Amino acid sequence: MTDTTATTTRVVLPGVVPPSGLLIEQVATPEPRAGELLVTVEATGISFAEQAMRRGRYPGQPAFPFTPGYDLVGTVSAVGPGGDRTLVGRRVASLTKTGGWATQAVVRERDSVVVPDGVAAEDAETVTVNGVTAWQMLHRSARVRPGGTVLVFGANGGVGGVLIQLALHHGVRVVAAASPRHHDVLRRAGAEPVDHADPDLAARVRELAPGGVDAVFDNIGGEVTRTAWTTLAPGGTLVAYAIASATGGTGSIWPPFLRQLVRIGAWSVLPNGRRATFYDLWSGHLRTPRRFRARLEHDLGQVLELVRDGVVAANVAARFPLEAVVEALELAESRTLAGKVVLVP
Ligand SMILES: NC(=O)c1ccc[n+]([C@@H]2O[C@H](COP(=O)([O-])OP(=O)(O)OC[C@H]3O[C@@H](n4cnc5c(N)ncnc54)[C@H](OP(=O)(O)O)[C@@H]3O)[C@@H](O)[C@H]2O)c1
Structure with missing residues (x-):
């Protein structure tokens, strides 16, 4: 029928x-x-x-x-x-x-x-693509424990909004990186906002989390990824999952995307006391x-x-x-x- x-x-x-x-x-x-x-x-x-x-x-x-x-x-x-x-x-x-x-x-x-x-x-x-992405990054990629602190980029976005709620529900404190025009909404959601374009972003995060954060979720790429890496506590995890900063450019997206993968790959194997990973929702879909x-x-x-x-x-x-x-x-x-x-x- x-x-x-x-x-x-x-x-x-x-x-x-x-x-x-x-x-x-x-x-x-x-x-x-x-x-x-x-x-x-x-x-x-x-x-x-x-x-x-x-x-x-x-x-x-x-x-x-x-x-x-x-x-x-x-x-x-x-x-x-x-x-x-x-x-x-x-x-x-x-x-x-x-x-x-x-x-x-x-x-x-x-x-x-x-x-x-x-x-x-x-x-x-x-919460379909946004929810599964947020859940897997929090619980499978970063595995943040209750009592931990995370830094979420793109915090006002679709993925970011679900990620904040899942993290708070799990007993995790959230520092939310976004444009200032979104800060009131983020505060009401229970997160602590910082301006993602602040030239002293790492210092702002350290003011809120002096020992560093347990995980960073980065959808921006480029310089933001470098800054994000410096905000991690020992044993912390950088979860990169997009390069939104490169989307506005022209030409092939592959060179900036591959540069990001190589950088994350290098950080993940170097003995630096922190972890880095690139989350891909479709990983394992065929394999x-x-x-x-x-x-x-x-x-x-x-x-x-x-x-x-x-x-x-x-x-x-x-x-x-x-x-x-x-x-x-x-x-x-x-x-x-x-x-x-x-x-x-
Ligand atoms: N790796 C994976 O498997 C996977 C799975 C799902 C989604 N994603 C990716 O996750 C990202 C977020 O998806 P979404 O649907 O949640 O997006 P969205 O709702 O459109 O939100 C995007 C967020 O990124 C910020 N943003 C966009 N461009 C930016 C830039 N150049 N500099 C700084 N911030 C910027 C936006 O802030 P403003 O509003 O202030 O601009 C917004 O908070 C996308 O890039 C998507 O492709 C990846």
């Missing part, structure tokens, strides 16, 4: 264009193959990844044209041959990397997790698929339960219908928001 609409509306990114260059097209609804689900999308989101892909500055993005959308939440309307038919009618949260900005989408069953009853689709959306799946199910499941229980607040910065994707992307790129812009097809 399938409950699908024959036509799907989807957004297309045709090349390196301003947000106004996005296209909306109608196509025949795709059929799920073995291992896939067809999902009627209830909510999908705009993350920094799509903003980087629009500029052609996301490492490993597909060739243009393609439909953006790193994650989605929706109801399963059909399963591929041999799939779990009990999933039909269930609400799932799926990692897609691309393809989410559509009314219906085919997703991989193993990259999808059932959303607990009581969690609204758009709330689940804000160790069972482990990837088990971790996704557990880690995203934990975050979704915390949302259901009111411990983690879903941070919807704004919501738009799919047809208003241009306005939605322009707002997301304005850098004025705290939280995530959600598209509700």
Whole structure:
């Protein structure tokens, strides 16, 4: 039994264009193959990844044209041959990397997790890629213990907002690096803000944490990564996970990205009493698929339960219908928001 609409509306990114260059097209609804689900999308989101892909500055993005959308939440309307038919009618949260900005989408069953009853689709959306990234960086990469202190860059962003809440819930103190215009929101969230552009940022962090911090989460790269490294306490961990500072440039993103990987790799092997790692959400997706799946199910499941229980607040910065994707992307790129812009097809 399938409950699908024959036509799907989807957004297309045709090349390196301003947000106004996005296209909306109608196509025949795709059929799920073995291992896939067809999902009627209830909510999908705009993350920094799509903003980087629009500029052609996301490492490993597909060739243009393609439909953006790193994650989605929706109801399963059909399963591929041999799939779990009990999933039909269930609400799932799926990692897609691309393809989410559509009314219906085919997703991989193993990259999808059932959303607990009581969690609204758009709330689940804000913690899908953001939540699994934040949870894994905190508990798998950095393994910070209760009583510790962390420094979070991009603190007002989608990942940063979930990371702060998970850390505070775990009994960890949070120093939040962001532009001053976001500091009031961060204080209200229970974090201690510092200006990420302060030329004496390391000194400001030392004033708050004289012994250094136990972990730094760095999405900025470049000089920020060097500064971040100096704020670590002995035994502390630098978790780098993006190079947002390089996204605004031109040309290939690979040279600055590879420089960052080499630097993190060198720090990780040098005997310097600290650890450095580059977190990649997709690590093991192809090489160790069972482990990837088990971790996704557990880690995203934990975050979704915390949302259901009111411990983690879903941070919807704004919501738009799919047809208003241009306005939605322009707002997301304005850098004025705290939280995530959600598209509700
Ligand atoms: N490695 C992985 O597996 C993985 C997984 C998920 C996400 N990510 C990456 O994580 C990053 C955050 O994602 P998100 O969706 O949370 O992004 P987001 O909501 O757009 O937030 C981005 C944050 O970074 C700050 N920022 C952006 N450009 C900056 C710059 N040039 N200098 C200083 N701060 C800057 C923003 O601050 P303002 O608002 O003040 O500009 C904002 O706090 C992205 O780069 C994304 O690609 C990586």
